[in-house]
Structure formats: C-alpha cells, structure tokens
Amino acid sequence: MTYCVGLLLNAGMVLLADTRTNAGVDNIATYQKMFTFEEPGERVIVIMTAGSLSVSQNVIARLQEDIADPDVAPENCIMGTKSMLTVAQIIGDKLADVSHDINQRMARMSQAASASMLVAGQRKGGVARMFHIYPEGNFIEAAADTPYLQIGEHKYGKPLLDRVITPETSLEDGRKAVLLSMDSTLRSNLSVGMPLDLAIVRDGECKIASQERIEADDPAFRAMSEAWSKALRDSFSAI
Amino acid sequence: MTYCVGLLLNAGMVLLADTRTNAGVDNIATYQKMFTFEEPGERVIVIMTAGSLSVSQNVIARLQEDIADPDVAPENCIMGTKSMLTVAQIIGDKLADVSHDINQRMARMSQAASASMLVAGQRKGGVARMFHIYPEGNFIEAAADTPYLQIGEHKYGKPLLDRVITPETSLEDGRKAVLLSMDSTLRSNLSVGMPLDLAIVRDGECKIASQERIEADDPAFRAMSEAWSKALRDSFSAI
Numbered sequence: 001m002t003y004c005v006g007l008l009l010n011a012g013m014v015l016l017a018d019t020r021t022n023a024g025v026d027n028i029a030t031y032q033k034m035f036t037f038e039e040p041g042e043r044v045i046v047i048m049t050a051g052s053l054s055v056s057q058n059v060i061a062r063l064q065e066d067i068a069d070p071d072v073a074p075e076n077c078i079m080g081t082k083s084m085l086t087v088a089q090i091i092g093d094k095l096a097d098v099s100h101d102i103n104q105r106m107a108r109m110s111q112a113a114s115a116s117m118l119v120a121g122q123r124k125g126g127v128a129r130m131f132h133i134y135p136e137g138n139f140i141e142a143a144a145d146t147p148y149l150q151i152g153e154h155k156y157g158k159p160l161l162d163r164v165i166t167p168e169t170s171l172e173d174g175r176k177a178v179l180l181s182m183d184s185t186l187r188s189n190l191s192v193g194m195p196l197d198l199a200i201v202r203d204g205e206c207k208i209a210s211q212e213r214i215e216a217d218d219p220a221f222r223a224m225s226e227a228w229s230k231a232l233r234d235s236f237s238a239i
Numbered sequence: 240m241t242y243c244v245g246l247l248l249n250a251g252m253v254l255l256a257d258t259r260t261n262a263g264v265d266n267i268a269t270y271q272k273m274f275t276f277e278e279p280g281e282r283v284i285v286i287m288t289a290g291s292l293s294v295s296q297n298v299i300a301r302l303q304e305d306i307a308d309p310d311v312a313p314e315n316c317i318m319g320t321k322s323m324l325t326v327a328q329i330i331g332d333k334l335a336d337v338s339h340d341i342n343q344r345m346a347r348m349s350q351a352a353s354a355s356m357l358v359a360g361q362r363k364g365g366v367a368r369m370f371h372i373y374p375e376g377n378f379i380e381a382a383a384d385t386p387y388l389q390i391g392e393h394k395y396g397k398p399l400l401d402r403v404i405t406p407e408t409s410l411e412d413g414r415k416a417v418l419l420s421m422d423s424t425l426r427s428n429l430s431v432g433m434p435l436d437l438a439i440v441r442d443g444e445c446k447i448a449s450q451e452r453i454e455a456d457d458p459a460f461r462a463m464s465e466a467w468s469k470a471l472r473d474s475f476s477a478i
Contacts, residue, residue: 231475
C-alpha cells in the first residue's frame, strides 16, 4: 500500500509520501512515490502516486518523455500548459490510457492493476491547486472546506488532519501535521514504510522551497513521534 | 458499516457498539448490535455484530431459540457449555451455517452477504475470554499482547487504543478509551452512528456490571469529545 498526503494552505503546499512498495508482505521494496517537476519561478508540479507500480511508473515515464520531446505541443505537456487544471487533465488521461493498456493484458489472467495520483502545483500568475486523480482519470480538487487530499491508506492519519488543518495553518504546523499523520499510519499499516519524502512549496514562488528525505533512523522524526505518543497519553489521562 | 470494540483487561471487559445500519447512504436505520446473555454469577456472554443484518439477526435468533429449547443439549447451547471456547465454536458454526444458507440464495443474484462477531464472556470458575469470529466461522482470541478486538470500521479508532490500552488499564480508563476511539470513528465514517451501547463486565462477577445506551445528545459524551479535540489540538501546538 502507500500513504501520501498533501495540504493546500494559504501559505503554500506541504506534501508527504512514504516509499514502501510490496507484492505480498514477503516482498517489499523502497521506491520513490513523489516526483517533482519545476521551472523555478515559472512552474512547479509535484506528483505523488499510490497503487500498482507498473501503472504509476509508466505514467511518470510517459510524462517525462513528453517533456523531453520537442515534437509534443506545449498544451499537451504538463510543463507547457496554460493552467493547472489542464495539467490534471493530461495526467488523468495518461493514467487512464496506461491503466487501460495494462488491464487488457491482465484481464487474460483475471487480474487488474490500477493507480491513483495526487497532483499539486502552481504556475506563475496562477493559484496553487491540488488534485486527486482517480484510476479512471477523472479527478477532484482540494478546497477551503477540506484543504487536504490523501491517497492510499488514508484512514489512520485522517482524524488528526480533520482536527488541526485549516487553510490558515502555517507551513511549519502543516509539516508537523503531515508527519504525525504519517506516524499514525506507519504504526498501524506495515505496507506503509520509511523513508519518507517531504516537499514544501511556498505560495507564489513556483518552485520547491524545500525537499527532504526522512530516513528510518531520523532523530528529529523519532523525537516528534515519541513526544506525540506521550502527549496523547497525557491528554488521555487528563480528560 | 459498524464499529464495535471490546477490551479484555485484568479488571474485566469493556464493550462498545454503535447502532447504525445502512443499505446505501440513503437508507439508514438504528439497530441494536450488542446482545447480552447472562445467568448472573454463573455466566455472562456479550455478542456484538458487524456486517449483513440478515445474517447477524438470524444467528442471534437461532442462539436464542436454542437457549429456550429444552430439547437442545446443554453442550450445544451457549448458556450450557463448559467453556467459553465452546461458546465461540457454537457461534462460529451458527454463523457459518447461516452465511451458507443465505449465500446460496444470494449467489443466484451474484450477490453475497456476510457478518463477523465479537464474543466476550466468562463463566464461573473460568477466565474471561474474548473472540473475533470471522464470517467463515473460525475465530481468533484477544491476548495480553493485544488486549482488544475490533470489528467493522476499525481503522480510525485504532491509533488511540494502540497507545493507551494494556491489560493493566482500569475499567474507567477503558471506558474512556473505547468512547474516544468511537468518537474518532463517528467523525470520519457516516455509516457508524449514535446511539451507542456500552457494557462493562467486572472480572469474576460473571454478570453485566453496567449497561448503558448513550444517545446522540448525551452531554457527558459530547463534553468528553470536545475535551479530547481540544487536548489533541493543544498537544499538537505544544510539541
């Protein structure tokens, strides 16, 4: 499985993905699920993926090919379109195409593969937008009432987000919230695993403000996790 | 859906069930999912159900019929067996039989129905035991390493239980923990709903120590829910 979460805040966007993939619990591996595309100051796009790696890798590869291919018209390429909505449409179309191709093969074995994606981005002069793209290629968008999106194993980490995240949340608090949301998920679902990829985009900058990989032995993450557990237990005792 | 949770503590057992049933979000109703059987001082059994009401009601009805029927041998009746293990086996067999009967009809419509159950009980001279009975009739038992069991929508309410519940937890703290675990679930899954049925069994008493229905407008539950939200937000700010 996977857990990816993105916050769409007034101050910018906070994006977090785990890196565990598995084909059965006896076959796990580490794969990057967060992909960044930027022309700093002009356009930034972050894509996070969940589901079948055979689908998501293929989609990312096709997007990268189109960016590198001078014969692809700008309006058909995520780094050339005039709006983030079109970026979501292009990715949705690619995802639906790849799923269709792969599932034609898999149907012969009575199997199926699918993936979903979280796409966040901003282009110069536009607003920051964030989309959840379904396996069929259609999508929804984060909005002020629910300023976050999740893909993969979303349940364990949702109660915290519901309680603390509003559009006014700062990027620092957003960073803390997604890490704690991930921490709850890591504790309960073995198919979500360290290391983590975290990216922050400040509103209007149209570039990655910071990107980090948090390893399993990261002392700051571990300290935050332990402090949160203690705080929960203390709060539980107090009420 | 449903959320039922049971704690198997040294001091006794704490059991909580919601009451919402639904056939689509446009067809919801309130049905009791907790059923108690007792011969005070001799034997107490609490059954909680999740899944298709057509299955679970039928199982409970058959169990009640057997208890009332003088022709059923004590060893085949949950109020007559010599051990709680046999109680779990009887309920598992009934559940498997009913599922089989109903699914033979449903298969013609390419549909299926199933249910799972949480069974907690103690008989005089025996230890308190708690079982999770799967739709196929097999079961697992709560143990000291994981002294709680859940059926239905278990994910939202699990992180809290993992952090605070040990066999040494008091019945009062256990009561608070299951209610807060339910509160997180109620907030995130509309198919889990008030009112709630809560039962407490003190170890060795072999009777229901307390049983209450908590209505949607219960001021104490609401105050606890608000205090927990506030405590979570305060803890989040503090770390």
